[in-house]
Amino acid sequence: MAPAAPKSGDAIFASVDRVNAELFTLTYGAIVRQLLTDLEEVEEVNKQLDQMGYNMGVRLVDEFLAKSNVTRCVDFRETTEVIAKVGFKMFLGVTASVTNWDSEGTTCSLILEDNPLVDFVELPDNCQGLHYCNILSGVVRGALEMVSMKTEVAWLRDMLRGDDVFELQVKLLKQVPEEYPYKDDE
Amino acid sequence: MIGVGKIKQYSNVLDRPISKGKQEVSLSAFAFLFSELVQYNQTQVDNIGELERRLEDAGYAVGARVLELLCHREKGNRRETRLLGILSFIHSTVWKVLFGKVADSLEKGTEHEDEYMISEKELLVNRFISIPKDMGAFNCGAFVAGIVRGVLYNAGFPAVVTAHFVPVDGQQRPRTTILIKFAEEVLQREARLG
Numbered sequence: 001m002a003p004a005a006p007k008s009g010d011a012i013f014a015s016v017d018r019v020n021a022e023l024f025t026l027t028y029g030a031i032v033r034q035l036l037t038d039l040e041e042v043e044e045v046n047k048q049l050d051q052m053g054y055n056m057g058v059r060l061v062d063e064f065l066a067k068s069n070v071t072r073c074v075d076f077r078e079t080t081e082v083i084a085k086v087g088f089k090m091f092l093g094v095t096a097s098v099t100n101w102d103s104e105g106t107t108c109s110l111i112l113e114d115n116p117l118v119d120f121v122e123l124p125d126n127c128q129g130l131h132y133c134n135i136l137s138g139v140v141r142g143a144l145e146m147v148s149m150k151t152e153v154a155w156l157r158d159m160l161r162g163d164d165v166f167e168l169q170v171k172l173l174k175q176v177p178e179e180y181p182y183k184d185d186e
Numbered sequence: 187m188i189g190v191g192k193i194k195q196y197s198n199v200l201d202r203p204i205s206k207g208k209q210e211v212s213l214s215a216f217a218f219l220f221s222e223l224v225q226y227n228q229t230q231v232d233n234i235g236e237l238e239r240r241l242e243d244a245g246y247a248v249g250a251r252v253l254e255l256l257c258h259r260e261k262g263n264r265r266e267t268r269l270l271g272i273l274s275f276i277h278s279t280v281w282k283v284l285f286g287k288v289a290d291s292l293e294k295g296t297e298h299e300d301e302y303m304i305s306e307k308e309l310l311v312n313r314f315i316s317i318p319k320d321m322g323a324f325n326c327g328a329f330v331a332g333i334v335r336g337v338l339y340n341a342g343f344p345a346v347v348t349a350h351f352v353p354v355d356g357q358q359r360p361r362t363t364i365l366i367k368f369a370e371e372v373l374q375r376e377a378r379l380g
Contacts, residue, residue: 018210018213019211020207020209022209022252026251027244028219030248031226052226060214060218063214090212092212092215116209120255
């Protein structure tokens, strides 16, 4: 049987089960609030959110590959395009755009104008160092690591801090060749 | 300034228009997020009772906000003052908005006057969760119980809300029941209102 052609983000999103975005938003808010109460330090919370996102991304990428039927991406450019157009759409229902490529093609920015995580959210004065959406950076990092790309992900612009969009910078550090679990001669 | 940039930036989050509530995310995104919530809380506690309490507290925060949002959006800022009114609000409106369907049933307890039960064949939050044998009666529906408690408390009906598994004949997975036990003052007020 020939493999199915890759589906567009909209088509996949229409075919998966969906829930109200507000439940998602409010649950995420409850998580951030719990972390702030437990950890108290904003930097610690950022790290914990990133770790949680990493755990999610590691498992999320399996579902992504299974449902989206994308073919192997030729280079990092294509990878980030696929993440922005298909990945984000499939899980969050919004598309991102990819811009700001550097000369070597290893660093780019994902721009999110619409982010369901931050509906109804305002950062209080004592939490100005908080990257509220840090879970997203963890998800991207975790997902890419599972497909053999070590990346560094950081927030450049944050709407909760007064910018006009969310800008996530993704930097490819290195491609890790897949290791075979068994030795060839055994 | 009006018209600058694609989206008008409001300086105050309270000035922004409220969304219609039609936006959706994938169920798996929510399931992953919920599993992270449970896993994180597991690292912070020593026993199951604590874990349930923390999940309930998280749900409480959600419930408080859901009540505000839905009262404004769905009911035109009218608030419920009667017991049956608030229960049917939770059973239909809240459930419909959060989980996409009304709850399976709403029953009054037979043994006690102050107990009501909302049942659901399979809670959305429990759909991808399996409880290991050594965790006994733990139910992640404690999160949903917290949501209900948040709604009730902030609407002026303090209650103790818990989630239980109820085995059903002929069904492999047990049904989940949210048990609501109202405080004394609620029943007294209800009796006074006639």
